[in-house]
Amino acid sequence: xxxxxxxxxxxxxxxxxxxxxxxxxxxxxxxxxxxxxxxxxxxxxxxxxxxxxxxxxxxxxxxxxxxxxxxxxxxxxxxxxxxxxxxxxxxxxxxxxxxxxxxxxxxxxxxxxxxxxxxxxxxxxxxxxxxxxxxxxxxxxxxxxxxxxxxxxxxxxxxxxxxxxxxxxxxxxxxxxxxxxxxxxxxxxxxxxxxxxxxxxxxxxxxxxxxxxxxxxxxxxxxxxxxxxxxxxxxxxxxxxxxxxxxxxxxxxxxxxxx
Ligand code: SAM
Numbered sequence: 310x311x312x313x314x315x316x317x318x319x320x321x322x323x324x325x326x327x328x329x330x331x332x333x334x335x336x337x338x339x340x341x342x343x344x345x346x347x348x349x350x351x352x353x354x355x356x357x358x359x360x361x362x363x364x365x366x367x368x369x370x371x372x373x374x375x376x377x378x379x380x381x382x383x384x385x386x387x388x389x390x391x392x393x394x395x396x397x398x399x400x401x402x403x404x405x406x407x408x409x410x411x412x413x414x415x416x417x418x419x420x421x422x423x424x425x426x427x428x429x430x431x432x433x434x435x436x437x438x439x440x441x442x443x444x445x446x447x448x449x450x451x452x453x454x455x456x457x458x459x460x461x462x463x464x465x466x467x468x469x470x471x472x473x474x475x476x477x478x479x480x481x482x483x484x485x486x487x488x489x490x491x492x493x494x495x496x497x498x499x500x501x502x503x504x505x506x507x508x509x510x511x512x513x514x515x516x517x518x519x520x521x522x523x524x525x526x527x528x529x530x531x532x533x534x535x536x537x538x539x540x541x542x543x544x545x546x547x548x549x550x551x552x553x554x555x556x557x558x559x560x561x562x563x564x565x566x567x568x
Contacts, residue, residue, distance in 0.1 A: 314353060314375060314376065314379070316485070316486055317373065319420075320372060320373055320418055321350075321417070321418025321419045321420045321421065322352060322373070322418070323416075323419075323484040323485070323486060323487070323488045324352050324353050324355055324484060324485050325355040325356065325416055325442075325479075325483055325484055326355065326483065326484065326485055327479075327482070327483035330479050330483050331355055331356060331359060332359070333476075333477060333494070334356055334414070334416075334440065334442065334494060335356065335359045335360055335363060337440045337476055337494060337496060338356075338360065338412060338414045338440045340360070340363070340364045340412055344364075344411075344412055344437065345366075345368070345406070345409060345411045345412065346360060346364055346366075346367050346368070346411070346412045346414065347367075347368045347369070347370065347402075347405065347411045347412070347413050347414070348360065348367060348368070348369045348370070348413075348414050348415050349369075349370050349397050349413065349414070349415030349417060349425065349441075350370070350371060350372075350397070350415050350416060350417060350418055351369040351370075351371050351376070351380055351415075352371070352373075352376060352416070353376065353379070354379075354380055354383045355416070356414070356415075356416060357369055357380065357383070357384075357390070358383060358384075358387065360414075361384060361387050361388040361390055362387055362388065364388070365388045365389065366388055366389040366390075366391075367388065367389070367390055367391070368390075368391040368392075368393060368405070368411075369390065369391070369392055369393065370393045370395060370397045370400055371392060371393075371394060372394070372395065372396050372397070374394065377392055377394050380392055393405075397425060397428070398421065398424055398425065398428050401432070402428075402429065402432035402435050402436060403432045403434070403435040405435075406432075406435035406436070410434075410435055410436055410437040411435065411436060411437060412436075412437050412438055412439075412440075413429060413436055413438075413439040413440075413441075414439065414440045414441065415441055415442070416441075416442040416492075417441050417442060417443055419443065419444050419447075419488070422441075422443045422444070422447055423447070423463060426441075426451075426463070426467065427466070429497075430466065430467070430470050430471075433470050433471065433499040433500075433502070434499070434502055436499050437499075438496060438497065438498045438499070439471075439496065439497040439498075440476075440494065440495070440496050441494070441495055441497070442479065442492050442493070442494045442495075443492065443493065443495065444488075444490050444491075444492060444493075445478055445490065445491040445492055445493040446459075446490065446491075447463070448475050448493035448494075448495045449475075449493075450463045450464055451463055451464060451467050451468075451473050451475075451495060451497075452464070452468075452473045452474075452475050452495070454556075455553065455554055455555060455556050456553065456554060457553075460553050461521050461524070461552075461553070462517055462518060462521040464557075465517050465521075465557050465560050466514070466517060467497065468557045469505060469507065469513070469557050469560070469561060470499060470500060470505060471497040471498055471499050471500060472497070472498040472500065473495065473496075473497055474495065474496040474497075474498070475493060475494075475495050476493070476494040476495060476496055477493065477494055478491055478492070478493045479491070479492040479493065479494065480492075505561075506561055506565070507561055507564065507565070508564070508565045509564065509565075512564050513560070513561065513564040515535060515564075516532065516535060516536065516560060516563055516564040517560055517564075519531060519532050519535045520532060520552035520555070520560070521552050521553075524551065524552050524553055525551070526551070527548060527549045527550065527551060528541070528546065528547075528548055528549070528550050528551065528552060528555070529541075529548035529549060531551075531552060532563075536563055536566070537568070539566070539567075539568075540563060540566035540567070540568065541563070541566075543562075543566035543567065544559065544562035544563040544565075544566045545559075545562065546559050546562065546563055
């Protein structure tokens, strides 16, 4: 694609150019015949073009108007590219999937990567798996376990609904312009909703948010007004523990405990 496009910082535009990482991402996405693949933020097509060559058909969601015509031209004669020109946070993945779970992928705009992850969780039943590139620091938080410094709301929310598999690290030099930080690629595989065991998603989100809102406090204090003594007891959770020590299953038990 033409290089006349000036990267827009406001849209998190750091374009991948190192072939070795592009190939590893395409391999990680690994679409099988008949699967539908949706890429978030195709940009100048670094991942789009090889995916399209490999798979023959692809849907992409791109917000930057200036990239739509070049993407259309790039796909000409290569494969069937469907371009959704919208803010990804406004895209209904469940409607897009139309009954057949999609594979989601993308080198995400880092400024809105967490909102995109939470948006995807809202549509987890419509998603087969996700392969995303994000800041390495965010991937570390996504996969962290209890008792570590980076274990937090993002870790618990993602691990409750998905298997989180960090794949590999990508250095700043692989992008133009180079970001200031390392990046990493992660695979997320949504769990079977029946097996997750969360009775009320909004309640679960509320408990996790409150618990980590004041992570230095005991759960008794951090969850004042959200969970009472009977709920701690029913969940088998010590009220003087701290959120950062609690495993994901314990958060689920707390949220499910009757008032
Ligand atoms: N996939 C390309 C690559 O790897 O070189 C570009 C990745 S760049 C980090 C992020 C892309 O997401 C850009 O193309 C940007 O325009 C797009 N983007 C930013 N905000 C968006 C939004 N809200 N909805 C859809 N796309 C967005």
